[in-house]
Amino acid sequence: MLMQHALVRDYIVEWMKREIVKGVSRELEVPRRKDRVISVIGPRRAGKTYYFYQLMGEDRANSLYLNFEDTRLMDVTFKDIRDLIRIYIEAAGKAPRNIFFDEVQNVKNWELAIRELLDLQHYNMFVTGSSSKLLSREIATQLRGRTFFYLLLPFSFREFLRAKNVFTEKMTMDEAAKIRGYLKEYLEFGGFPEVVFEEAEKERILKEYFEMILFRDIVERHKLKNISLARFLLSFLLQNFSKEISVNKILKSLSSQRFGKNTLYSYIDKIQDSVALFVLNRFSLRVYQRESWPKKIYLCDTGLTKVVRFSEDIGKLMENCVFLELLRLTNKKPMLEIYYWKNHEGAEVDFLLKEGVEIKELIQVTYASGRDEIDEREVKSLLKASKETGCKNLRIITWNYEGIDKIDNRTIKFTPLWRWLIAEPVSA
Numbered sequence: 001m002l003m004q005h006a007l008v009r010d011y012i013v014e015w016m017k018r019e020i021v022k023g024v025s026r027e028l029e030v031p032r033r034k035d036r037v038i039s040v041i042g043p044r045r046a047g048k049t050y051y052f053y054q055l056m057g058e059d060r061a062n063s064l065y066l067n068f069e070d071t072r073l074m075d076v077t078f079k080d081i082r083d084l085i086r087i088y089i090e091a092a093g094k095a096p097r098n099i100f101f102d103e104v105q106n107v108k109n110w111e112l113a114i115r116e117l118l119d120l121q122h123y124n125m126f127v128t129g130s131s132s133k134l135l136s137r138e139i140a141t142q143l144r145g146r147t148f149f150y151l152l153l154p155f156s157f158r159e160f161l162r163a164k165n166v167f168t169e170k171m172t173m174d175e176a177a178k179i180r181g182y183l184k185e186y187l188e189f190g191g192f193p194e195v196v197f198e199e200a201e202k203e204r205i206l207k208e209y210f211e212m213i214l215f216r217d218i219v220e221r222h223k224l225k226n227i228s229l230a231r232f233l234l235s236f237l238l239q240n241f242s243k244e245i246s247v248n249k250i251l252k253s254l255s256s257q258r259f260g261k262n263t264l265y266s267y268i269d270k271i272q273d274s275v276a277l278f279v280l281n282r283f284s285l286r287v288y289q290r291e292s293w294p295k296k297i298y299l300c301d302t303g304l305t306k307v308v309r310f311s312e313d314i315g316k317l318m319e320n321c322v323f324l325e326l327l328r329l330t331n332k333k334p335m336l337e338i339y340y341w342k343n344h345e346g347a348e349v350d351f352l353l354k355e356g357v358e359i360k361e362l363i364q365v366t367y368a369s370g371r372d373e374i375d376e377r378e379v380k381s382l383l384k385a386s387k388e389t390g391c392k393n394l395r396i397i398t399w400n401y402e403g404i405d406k407i408d409n410r411t412i413k414f415t416p417l418w419r420w421l422i423a424e425p426v427s428a
Contacts, residue, residue, distance in 0.1 A: 003080040005087070007072040012088050015065055023050040023193065024163045028331055030055070030150055032098075034121040037114055037143060040128040042152035043275040043300040044217060045209055047193045048128045051152055052100045055126060062097035064088045068106040081113040098124045105129040111142040118146055128152075130217055132273050150331050153324055154301045155191030157183065157421040163196050168422045176418070180400065183418045187317040190303020203306055210234075210307040217274035224270065229259065233267050237277055237297050239308045242316040242323075244282075244342070246294040276300050278327065283339035283352045283389075296340050298323040314399070315367035318417055319350055322365050322397055325421060326351060336360075343388065347381040352389070359391040369400040371414070379405075379412065386410050 026047065030038050042048050049067070056063045066073060066084060076084065089095050099117075104110045104127045117123060127134070139147070155163060166182060189195055189202050198205055214234055224230050236250060247264050272279060280296040282289070299305065301324075302317050323338070330336045335356055341349040351363040362385050368374045374396065382394050394412045403414045 003075050003077070003083065004072070005083075008076070008084060009087050009091065011070060011072040012064070012084070012091055016092060020053050020056070020060060021050075022053065023047065024155065024159055026051050026054060026152070027156060027159060027328075028150060028152055030126075031148065032124045033148070034124060035118070035146060037118060037147045038124075038126045039134055039147050039149045040126065040152050041132060041134050041149065041275060042128070042130065043154070044130045044212060045192050045194060046152055046154045046300070048130075048152055049102055050193070052102060052126065052128065055100070056098065059098060062094070063100065064096040064098070065100045065102065067102040069103045074106075076107060078107055078109040078111075078113040081107075081110070081117070085117075096123060098126070101125070101127040103129050105131040105134060111139045115143050118143065130275055131221070132275050151327065153191075153328060154303075155193060155196055156325065156328060157186055157191075157321070157418075160186050160191050160196055161422070163193070179418050179422070183421070184314075187302055187314065187321060188312075189306065190301035192301055192303055195303055202303075206303050206306050210238075210304060213274050213276045217276070218270055222270045222273070224267070226267075229254075229263075230267060230271070233264070234271055234276070235308050237268075237271065238299060238304055241277070241297050241299045241305060242319045244294045244296050244340075244348075249294075276304070278323070280323070281339055283341045283354075290339070300324070315365070318367060318397070318399070319365040321417070321421070322351065322363065326353065341385045341389070343384060347377075347384050349381050349385040352385070352391075359389045361393040361395060362386060362389070362391050364396045365417075366396060366398055368398045371401055371403060371405075374398070374401070374414075379407065382412065383408055383410055 028051065030040070040048060040051065052065060064085065068076065085096065085099070101110070101114070114125065114127065117125060161168065161179070161182060164182065166179070168179065171179065189206070192206070192209065195202050195205050214231060218224065218234065219227055219230050232254070233250070236253060247261055250264055251259070251261070271277065277300060278298045280298060281291065282295065284290045298320050302320050305317070326338050333355060337354045339352045339354065341352045341362065349362050350365050352359060353361045353363070362382055364378045364382050366374055366378055378396065382396065386392060386394055392410060394410060396412060396414050397417050397420055398414055400416045401414050402416055402419070405412045405414070
């Protein structure tokens with residue numbers, strides 16, 4: 001189908017006149033490079049569009065924003081992208097300095113057009129999408145390795161507090177208690193921007209997000225025929241977040257229906273592509289064991305658990321929250337790898353952080369407000385992992401207990417989650 005020039009011109013003229021509403025300032029920092037494409041990946045409704053507006057800043061008048069979910073751009077092909085820029089030049093009387101391509105995965109072979117523009121080195125180019133396929137090797141190959149990738153998740157706890165106009169400098173004990181109250185709200189409803197600002201219908205919005213992810217980002221995008229299987233798997237994975245699961249366990253849950261492992265692997269891969277959840281590998285020196293199941297599941301936002309949750313498990317919500325904060329850290333530390341540790345005896349550590357050849361930190365997460373509430377099995381597992389890996393940087397993230405213990409020539413730091421989150425944690 002041919003591109004409708006009149007519709008495209010209408011879109012661009014409207015964009016040039018549009019009043020930009022500023023949102024909460026996001027912490028993600030990206031460079032401006034005419035020799036690199038900046039790719040920002042994240043789940044739907046995480047705030048990627050407003051982040052683009054933030055990047056435009058004072059250079060709004062020299063920026064072209066193309067939203068490929070706008071109906072006026074739905075007939076655009078990768079061959080038309082140069083024409084979009086020419087229509088902008090005609091309307092604005094000048095070439096754009098910055099070009100923002102939003103939900104660019106909707107344009108087949110988009111990377112071919114971007115590569116041609118990159119060769120010109122005339123523009124700062126940013127692309128965003130709700131598909132992890134943007135990170136695929138094929139795209140990196142088409143762009144000849146000239147891409148920098150970043151992950152934008154829903155609000156961090158620091159951003160959440162800014163949205164609530166809460167500041168954390170020089171807190172009294174009463175103010176710290178209020179921060180913990182906000183943290184419970186954050187764990188329960190998550191950090192999707194629309195949900196954070198909503199007062200009455202948070203759960204309704206989260207339910208709509210679940211349906212949107214299921215149908216638009218999973219079923220429709222990948223043309224899946226078995227909608228009931230896709231719904232079951234998404235619900236199962238959301239319900240079993242922060243747990244170690246295997247495909248065999250999922251097959252047992254589907255005992256009344258016959259599906260092969262290959263079908264399940266395929267559907268799980270497509271669910272992952274939505275960036276609604278992440279799969280964490282178990283640490284091993286052997287590549288095969290790292291890539292094999294079982295794995296642990298974490299969600300892009302704890303609020304999604306409201307859709308399928310049957311009980312409140314603050315410990316697991318805390319663990320998911322810690323995972324997301326560590327994941328945000330990879331934007332600043334691209335060599336940082338996150339695993340969980342588990343030995344053949346079943347001792348487990350929630351997170352192992354590896355950077356290059358060095359294991360930087362071992363982290364346990366527990367819902368405890370006092371030293372006596374911390375399960376000694378978690379301490380013993382941390383010490384076992386420390387001895388096996390040689391890592392001496394040990395931390396247990398608690399609800400509200402802070403202290404230091406020295407056990408077996410190892411030092412364990414106990415840090416309240418709220419304090420760890422607002423301090424912008426950095427691995428040692």
